[in-house]
Amino acid sequence: MKRQNIMIPKPRSAFLSVQCEKCGEKTVIFSHTTTNINCKSCGELLAERSGSLANIKGKTLGALDQ
Numbered sequence: 027m028k029r030q031n032i033m034i035p036k037p038r039s040a041f042l043s044v045q046c047e048k049c050g051e052k053t054v055i056f057s058h059t060t061t062n063i064n065c066k067s068c069g070e071l072l073a074e075r076s077g078s079l080a081n082i083k084g085k086t087l088g089a090l091d092q
């Protein structure tokens with residue numbers, strides 16, 4: 027599996043649409059989540075919390091403006 031690094035133009039926090047690489051389920055993740063996010067379908071880790079921007083493990087499909 028290839029991990030994609032997608033540059034997000036805005037430095038501010040955003041909601042990201044992330045697709046699980048294991049089962050394809052799409053989940054909306056807050057870019058600066060303070061908890062680890064797991065796929066609700068298969069349990070695969072999708073986003074790992076860090077000090078600031080979360081470490082996205084799945085495939086980022088895009089950012090949702092709020």
Ligand SMILES: [Zn+2]
Nearest residue numbers: 046049065068
């Ligand atoms: Zn999954």
